[in-house]
Amino acid sequence: MIPRGEYLERMERLRQKVAEAGLDAFLVTSEDSIYYLTGVSYRPLERPFFILVRPGGPPVLLVPALERQHLRAAPNVEEVLHYWDYPAPAGQGWADRLLELLAGHTRVGLEPSLSQEIAGRLAHLSPRVLPLIEELRVVKSAAEVRMLRDAARYSDAAVGRLLAASYHGVSVLELFSQGRSVQLHIMRESGYDVLTSSVLVGSWPAPLSAQPHGVPSIADRLEDGPHIALAFLRVNGYAAECERTYFLSPPRQEERAAFAAMMEARRRAFALVRPGVACAELDATARDFLHQEGYGDRLLHRTGHGFGLGNHEAPWVADGSTDVLRENMLISIEPGIYLPGVGGIRHSDTVLVTRDGYESLTRYPTDLASMTVTASKRLNRLKGVLLRRAAGVK
Template identity: 80%
Template sequence: MRLPALFEQGTDMIARSEYLERMRCLRQRVAEAGLEAFLVSSEDSIYYLTGVSYRPLERPFFILVKPEGKQVLLVPALEQEHLRAAPNVDEVLHYWDYPAPVGQGWAERLLELLEGFGQVGVEPSLPQEIASRLAHLSPRTLPLVEALRVVKSPAEVEMLRDAARYADLAVEKLLATSYYGVSELELFAQGRAVQLRIMKERGYDVLTSSVLVGSWPAPLSAQPHGVPTIADRLEVGPHIALGFLRVNGYAAECERTYFLSPPREVERAAFAVMLEARRRAFALVRPGVDCSEIDAVTKDFLQKEGHGGHLLHRTGHGFGLGNHEAPWVAEGCTDVLRENMFISIEPGIYLPGVGGIRHSDTVRVTRDGYECLTHAPTDLASLTITASKRLHRVKGALMRRAAGVK
């Protein structure tokens, strides 16, 4: 599958010159690593270097990056003309298809390109199918592109700011639509409204955009990656509203715990502890701070408050082309915060049989602190919704009837 280059569509705020600079920086890092060639193969890495959106499916794509000389892109034949839009690739070669007759597939063409090179590097995400064909070269696995991506350029900052704005919109719509007994069908449907707003205001690259909007109902919200059905209803307990978006290549999220009936004491107490854990995490966000320190301080507080057995994940993760990428706000991570890194802050408490208590925000590290780019309310009063919302109930009943949901 393919779509024209973003910088040709007008949905991209990133200039051609920035793509050229990204390749220059990568070539410099290839040289510093003592490599004769570096093989870029992941979809996000190729998109980051070229601005060309595509979907590889079973057909692999490769950029052969050298410290000097021509940069070569190898693609399936049906993508050759499309990928010529890449601003910083000197030559676009192709293989026939996948699978292909002997001598016409990606493996043969790739090995031809690599012939004569000694020190070759590959990305950590290289699929095993490809790695096995390169084993005789003993390639070095290096996250060179990931290291470039971790600090965002001014243009990327604006792209991420846009994505965060729509994540906020998603939560706003979920909270506005929710009432005691609302179905997941009605809440998931809000994703369409968010998607249409993006299309109207920013354009929409279907291959680098995605919209996940919904609320995880209690008690399923105690399983962060549990999967609700469209027939599920939100009633008693803590529910988690989620806007999890990628807008024309750049990702953000906003999450809020909310209630559709007065919270019980155990829920109120856990909510207060979660807010204090967030406050402590935010207080540490600034350049020079170890990501692992933020996670350790947050986790230590939650454990001292009696929730050691109610923790399921780290304090946060990075944003960029992916919704989850470096830097990782987690113990065991060696990343140190720098200006214009983007992270989430989302300590969570998960009470079995009750539900999950978690807010999440998209956060930019600034020169001397942080900027929170998502602005949905965080206090318990604002997130306790008891209005009857008669019109929403009528609309919901009609929607469920049309979808055959009880």
């Protein structure tokens, strides 16, 4: 877990950044930012939460009335104020209390993710939009790296469960059901904050795997072609992922060639990972190679993204990114090739940038032999029949 002292340090660093930016106050509004600063989990739903951070005074937390006792657990907020509810009678809503707090402040900063509803009520202040907390979050502390290691370890285990449960003809239902076992595994070993933990574990069947964000039906079957196993986890606040392309019958030549190209693009990207390297350069290295191999019109996304409280956050390993790698950043390496009518070819790993290179926190095998699963698995087939019958899936 994150020690109390680290939350105190985070708030102090933010206050310093607010002062350096020449602001009277900075308004923290996003759920992840408030969690990052306080360690208190909550769900805002329609009711907004705010932390007002000032260079010369203690931070103030403004929350709906039903949350005021819960949020008093924040280790570094001395004053917790509340508004009635959403909506509220005139004079008792969030906007009334917030404008009272901001009275006299003429140089106010806001987070980039602020909702239009809140921004509209503050427009008369001509606030500046600044990613101050994103800048704090991008490099991880030792405690955060430990949390991310745990999440990565569970991601590896989840992919292992998916491949162990797979056989030619397995249903998507059977594989997505593995998520419950992963969730119970986490609960037994690490506890489970239900508001800051999530488990998405399953396999995308060919040829739908050629659409990275397509949505399979639970009745779909995994037969020939490249399938993508995915473990997309957030464990007690910190996220990681592991993805593997695998086959349930011997891959065809077109699939083998694409797999080999994906692996070489990964190798070239990994070879560049170290402090001081521009994320755009890392992305270009992988993409340029795949273009040279004739897959330029089969690419759909960047080479990677960051991890932390979110599964997708800075730094962005992408064309157009201005991010530069620093020690204790976390990124994914996941160049992908997408063959219409055939399927997707993509591995993804959670990677820690170290002092002089990198460490992959997800370590599940990547080679084609390990990713080809042809055992008949009679017991799995019987379990699949029973599960599909119970779920009403043919």
